[in-house]
Amino acid sequence: MGSNCVLEIPDSPGFSGGGGSGNGGGGGPGDKARQDALDRLKNKLCMDWILKTLAKAFEVRNNEIRATGYGISPEVKQAQADASTAKAFTNVVATTKIQNATNPRPDYYASVSPASDIVKLEGAWKDDPDQGGTIIHEMFHVEGPYGFTDMDMAKALNAPYKVVPNDPQKTTDNASVAWHKKLEDSPCGKDKQKK
Numbered sequence: 001m002g003s004n005c006v007l008e009i010p011d012s013p014g015f016s017g018g019g020g021s022g023n024g025g026g027g028g029p030g031d032k033a034r035q036d037a038l039d040r041l042k043n044k045l046c047m048d049w050i051l052k053t054l055a056k057a058f059e060v061r062n063n064e065i066r067a068t069g070y071g072i073s074p075e076v077k078q079a080q081a082d083a084s085t086a087k088a089f090t091n092v093v094a095t096t097k098i099q100n101a102t103n104p105r106p107d108y109y110a111s112v113s114p115a116s117d118i119v120k121l122e123g124a125w126k127d128d129p130d131q132g133g134t135i136i137h138e139m140f141h142v143e144g145p146y147g148f149t150d151m152d153m154a155k156a157l158n159a160p161y162k163v164v165p166n167d168p169q170k171t172t173d174n175a176s177v178a179w180h181k182k183l184e185d186s187p188c189g190k191d192k193q194k195k
């Protein structure tokens with residue numbers, strides 16, 4: 001059973017007590033993976049890929065907004081520009097809360113619920129062969145600066161995925177796998193790091 005790394009359906013309220021926010025020092029959940037992600041971002045080729053991807057993802061979103069007849073306000077444009085720097089993305093990776101899911105889904109590595117700014121580690125997290133890559137993936141879902149869906153990301157990266165009628169979660173899973181492959185193949189991928 002293929003494990004996925006995102007969940008778009010809302011999680012149940014409440015968080016596990018174990019481990020705290022992971023923001024401070026002292027070993028919160030996912031901290032090792034967070035450090036791995038931060039190390040990869042120091043690679044200029046990886047960061048260039050991140051920034052290029054952010055630009056495309058914001059473009060996808062803005063085009064969707066324009067398609068509904070709305071414009072993009074100068075404030076929104078500014079916020080997008082502010083969130084599209086190496087410093088901003090690195091800061092999101094460094095400071096986003098990572099928690100153990102209260103009711104972990106066995107088939108997922110990690111998730112960010114819609115409009116949430118918290119990464120939750122799911123049931124398959126301990127078996128994730130690329131936790132650092134999963135953390136980078138989840139950061140694109142973090143609301144506040146980003147909040148992109150897997151469909152947004154797949155579109156931004158030209159990664160084809162199968163739409164399953166009447167099954168948004170399955171469609172999301174397909175989009176997630178499709179664009180995660182692009183991340184794996186990018187200079188941010190696990191196999192692309194210097195040993």
Ligand SMILES: [Zn+2]
Nearest residue numbers: 005006150176
């Ligand atoms: Zn995802």
